[in-house]
Amino acid sequence: MIRLYNTLTRKKEELQTIDPGVVKMYVCGPTVYNDAHVGHAMSSLVFDIIRRYLQYRGYDVQHVMNYTDVDDKIIRRANEMGIDPFALSRKYIQDFDQNLDDLNILPATAKPQVSKTMPQIISFVEGLIQRGYAYPAPNGDVYFRVTKDEDYGKLSARKLDDMQAGARIEVEEQKEHPMDFALWKAAKPGEPFWDSPWGQGRPGWHIECSAMNLHELGEQIDIHGGGNDLIFPHHENEIAQTESYTGKPFARYWMHNGMLQLGGEKMSKSLGNIVSIKEFLEKRDSDVMRMLVLNGSYRAPLIFNEETLDAAEKGLERIKSALRPATATGADSTAEAAASLPATIQTVQTAFTEAMDDDFNSAGALGAIFDFVRAINSARDAGATQAQMQPAQDLLRTLTGVFGLRLAAKSGTGDADKFIDLLLEVRAEVRKQKLWALSDLIRDRLKENGVSVEDGKQGSAWRYL
RNA sequence: GGCGACGUCGCCAAGUGGUAAGGCAAGGGUCUGCAAAACCCUUAUUCAUGGGUUCGAAUCCCAUCGUCGCCUCCA
Known part of the structure; x- marks a missing residue:
């Protein structure tokens, strides 16, 4: 039985999928206008580990990750560079796919893009207007009517009144309520646009995910994931849109990873303290980043610095040491040397699964892995043969494979x-x-x-x- | 100001009512010509602080201090 923490209920819940044996999982992908950074890597790794474990436990995982390729920042950057916004987003989509591959992250089973989902988005907005949950403004924008959605704020646990108290919102007179948000934005001169019943324009940020979810996975999904900085407003608005449109509960489980901490602060584009995935991989093996993520709790902040990276790297070397072949030959081996290995195999298998079943506690599971490493190395030192060690090493490969670790022996550049x-x-x-x-x-x-x-x-x- | 998360060994970190996993670092040892790797041993009577509940709390409740996130684009 797998239990997972649900942001919506703030509790760990038992995983019960809509269709038996199938997990429909949607994870918010990046806005493609710049090099992806190690924070994106963390999020992608977290959900890759979750996906791999679900598959290990026998689930068929339908994993959708979107690319936001229509956005203010993309348009702005493209204009600065004097190139077509679609050329820009195309480049960064390719780059991101490459990053994921370099990090040994399984590709999503579907990777929709906003620019290719326009009919579905427009009909979604039309549906919301018909049901009274949205209204076109005189300037050609379309807004979601938050006051019509009774449980608006349930995911981020905040109330409309509290949010207004924040008063950091520039109230646009086009809106009925300050917290109403754009489903559709009228095009300004020089911007890419699509024709719609409300004139030329493009989608707001949140509607794309609602439309893609509906299109790719249906009205209801099992897991919806992303960074915890997306809880509000993005995911809150996504729930509002989708549930208002379908009249049904949207995602059963909302999962959010913690932020990567660089120098005590969240790393983000706006703060400018960024280490790109590409830069990282020039210095370290992809397994190191994955190890760093595994050693922590996916919901907690991840401390990223030279010290924690060095520790992760050393830990990996230790795991690899257990994969080295036996040193004993058949002649000098004894039955006692490997006597405890079969029992250890059982213990480790169980401990690993119990930890991961409990909200993907990879750090706990890693503890079992390290215990296993010691047992294998001890057996080798005691004179176990390769035949005796093989089943243990096979299991170690399997479990680290569930984690997505490659554990590749380093190789030289030429034929030295x-x-x-x-x-x-x-x-x-x-x-x-x-x-x-x-x-x-x-x-x-x-x-x-x-x-x-x-x-x-x-x-x-x-x-x- | 509002909402939320968190504070466990020098560092990273698991553990959410039954008496502190694991990794890194450090010290000692075995092995070795010397190393390295591996293995063995040692390193938190204690879980931010102060109260409370309980036979029993790192784990539950209250308060205080501190850190971080969201409330605006963000994985």
Whole structure:
């Protein structure tokens, strides 16, 4: 039984899907006008891990992620650069897809774009007007009528009166109520536009997700996800639109990831303190970012700095150490060496699942993984054979695979491998003659060149650092 | 000002009523020609602070202090 935290009810609830065995999951994607940053990576990783786990537990996951390719910021940036807004968004959609692939994130099963969903959006707005939940303003805008929606504010747990008290809203006279929000915006000169019953214009920010959800997944979905900065107004407005349109409850479970913290502050475009995914991956392996996310709780802020990244990287090395082959041969093995492994396999399997079943507690599950790593390494040290270790290593591969970790051995750039082998061969002779200074020189110089040499009883092994 | 989340070892962090997982760092040891890796041992009588409820609280309640997020574009 999987339990998950629902922002809507502020409680953990048992996952019961609309259709048995199928999870309909919609996760808000980016507005494509700039390089995606590690905060986007966190969110995408969180929902990738959730998706992979749901699949591991036997669910067929329909995963929709949208691209917002019609937006004020895209238009502004394109104008600054003197290029077509659609060319700009096309470029950043490609970039984002590449980022996700680099991060080993499974591609969504559907990736709708606003510009390709226009008929559905327009008919959605028409439906809301017909039902009295929206009204066209004289200037060609169409607004959602928040006062008509009785439970408006339920997701973000705020009341209309409280929101007005904030008084940070510029009241437009076109609106009936200050909190009414735009479903459709009349086009200004020089902007891209689509024809509609209310004149030329383009959709507001929130309506696209309602329309895409309806189009891709239907009136009701299981999980709706995104960053917790989207709770208000975006998701609040999405609920208002969709439930007003269909008259049915929209998403069963609302899941929100915490914000990535950079230097104690949320990283965001407006603050300008951004590390792009591309920049990150030039310095670190994609597994490091994933490990950082796994070590925390998806709902809590994630502390992103050199220290936490170093720790994540070291942890990964530790997991990889358990995947190294046995050192013993059949002759010197004993049954006792691996005697505890079968029981450990059961324990780990159970602990992993119990943790992940509890609101995707990856940090708890990771604890089980590390216990497993120690057990495997101990068995190897005790003289277990490869045949004895194999089932454990297979399970470790499976579980880390559910996490989406690649755990790839680092490889060299060219075909230096055979020359490194040769060096080690020579070094073995040198060591036989106990020429330690020369032997150590070779080891040190290889290390300077990113190759670690480890001497063992059965000879020396090497690997890239 | 309103709403919400959170404060657990030097750092990251799990644990939400039954007596503190795990990772990183640090110290000691085994192994090694020396290292490295791996393994073993050690490191929070204590969970921001002060009250309260309870046989029992890091876990529930109240207050205080502090941090962060949302209320405007944001994953």
